[in-house]
Amino acid sequence: MTTPTRVLVLNSGSSSVKYQLLDMRDDRRLAQGLVERIGEETSRLVHTPLLAGGGGKRERTGPIADHAEALKLVSEELAADGLGLDSPELAAIGHRVVHGGLRFTAPTVIDDAVLAEIERLVPVAPLHNPANLVGIRTATALRPDLPQVAVFDTAFHTTMPEAAARYAIDVETADAHRIRRYGFHGTSHAYVSRETARLLGKAPEEVNVIVLHLGNGASASAVRGGRCVDTSMGLTPLEGLVMGTRSGDVDPAVTFHLMRVAGMSADEIDVLLNKRSGLVGLCGDNDMREIRRRIDEGDERAALAFDVYVHRLKKYIGAYYAVLGRVDAVAFTAGVGENAAPVREAAVAGLEELGLAVDAGLNAVRSDEARIVSPEYARVAVAVVPTDEELEIARQSYALVREGSSGAHEQDTEK
Template sequence: MADRILVLNTGSSSIKYELVDPRTRERPARGLVERIGEKQGRLTHRSGDGPPYVRDRPFPGHDEGLEAMMEAFAAAGPEPTPVAVGHRVVHGGVRFAEAVLIDDEVIAAIEELAPLAPLHNPVNLTGIRLARKMFPEVPQVAVFDTAFHRTLPPEAYTYAVPREWRERLGVRRFGFHGTSCAYVSRRAAAFLGRDPQEVNLIVLHLGNGASATAIEGGRSVDTSMGMTPLEGLVMGTRSGDADPALAGYLARAGGLDAQQVEHALSHQGGLLALTGSSDMREVRDRDDDEARLALEIYTRRIRKYVGAYHALLGRVDAIVFTGGVGENDAATRAACLAGLGRLGITVDPASNQAESAGERAVSLPGAEVPVLVIPTDEEWEIARQTLARLPSTGRS
């Protein structure tokens, strides 16, 4: 029987799921329950290559969403019968350096970390608790976005802030998008015909959330996201880097409290703040000064990180684009690397514009620093790490 893993990515108003065989990469089923808690929700379930099974109805909570997922499996197939359930968990703090089997102690630890990821860890826990009830005899595994960045050296993860903040409150850089970085860094090394431990990469994960990561010999040594996913690049609704004094100024001048400032920077910043839209496709389609300025701010920030990480690594074997924008937006890829020719980094216009959904180089053959597009596959990576953690099977 195939070792099928049910991968659950539980968000604040959605449940993304996929049934994956990590050995063969077969995907018997995948689906999305969206707009949970709203007046009208939607479930879209795909089984194999058949037509989608769609149901439009309210899903008051995540429990109803997971029940709808099971109804979809029953109606459209296949029988899920997973050997394990793998859960994406955003923040693992300093405790979790790898995927772990979930027990009550692990759940308590994830809950304790909720203040570091208040928008993510609580809903990740909701998915875990519901799945444990739904599959009581099936092992559950937590796979952490932060785990890949546990190799950051102290000079990368330490903020120059009071000692009490660092030691008592745990203030430090953690980094995110680690599951994606783990996957694409291995695939990039394979594309180059090299061992991951021999390769230095700059990974640009560009989606609604966006990050840059410097990888040296397969290990994360610096990354743009910080204690939370707010720091770093300009994103769909997140500001990225901003003066830390901003909160104090807005409190004095605007009467805003810390929670209001944090919410605005996370949900009303980024492309949304600059253009009124958080969707890069909509911004790219516009031809006005506001959109052009937003695109220059977005790509300029990325160029700054690429230059800094090039200096940090000393030798860069490839620049890797991934994520929804990184994989599909040729114009953004070109703009992110414009003017970096002196560093050996150039994009070939013809290769970059060519339509393809696969792994590919968008630089000229023999380029000093190849520029690659590697589609991410976080679900398969979660399934792979989940399978490796299963007990008494010889897999771990």
């Protein structure tokens, strides 16, 4: 009997499902797709077979009632390519789960106890964990015999020391309500820090890296020898860098001031800081390409938004340089990090004394490959490393089911 080597990766959002099917013998993608606007009349499924001779992209439009129907349609599309969910070659289904608290520090085979804990963490991840749970339950109903593996965004950051993870508030209150810095985008930070070490020709244990995950959501991490020692996001993904629609770091008293002076409710302030701030709050756009176009045309608001974005980014580079003491590389990743050369150039400008610089020619090159964009003389490598969270989830899921272990590692500090 052939050993199953395929992993289906599911990323379930509140109204969407992203998926990829990979063969772990060679990390090859067999198919990928997206179901969006679930629950609306204008639902859409886009499926792309990646096998030779599999044909081109296929699209379905029309109402898709819920995640159960969405995954049923995904199963049908995969089956049409000879890759159905009933295949004996499928080893596991790997699920992105945003929040694992302190309890889950590694990929974990999902059972009732794991589901209950993910549900218990809903108050600290109300936008994400419920959708992740729906995806898990739906996939389990389709293949109850198959290992379902949770890979947590927060897991990579559980190695942070208490000095980095603790907020300076009353300890009893913090512990009672699980208030601490958890960090997010951990799957991306894990993948990129390891790929950066490979790019330098070294083992992850030998390298200190500052990873800058810059997309619509943005986060930074300080990684020492393959372990995260600090990260910019906190209790929620709101803390840290300036993002597309999120404010990042802001004086907590702003909340009280808006309540007292503007008469805003907690929910209204939540919407303000998460959806009407960041780049869109500063200039009305959260697309860096559009912001750069407006700057070229002399738009002052766009220029201010860019400057605020870069100023915050530069502060975090400096802070994490201090945390690490020695830095071997600064790695840019995700949509903005991989594609916006002006952001990379501006972020390290003026940091030559720290050994940081970019080569204008190398930095301007567009490529899907990991690459160094700093000059040879630079003491610290500046790298562009495309992230691959789906591959990371597939690798972690496959390694776990091959080990035949539950993979759940718990810390007794959680209360």
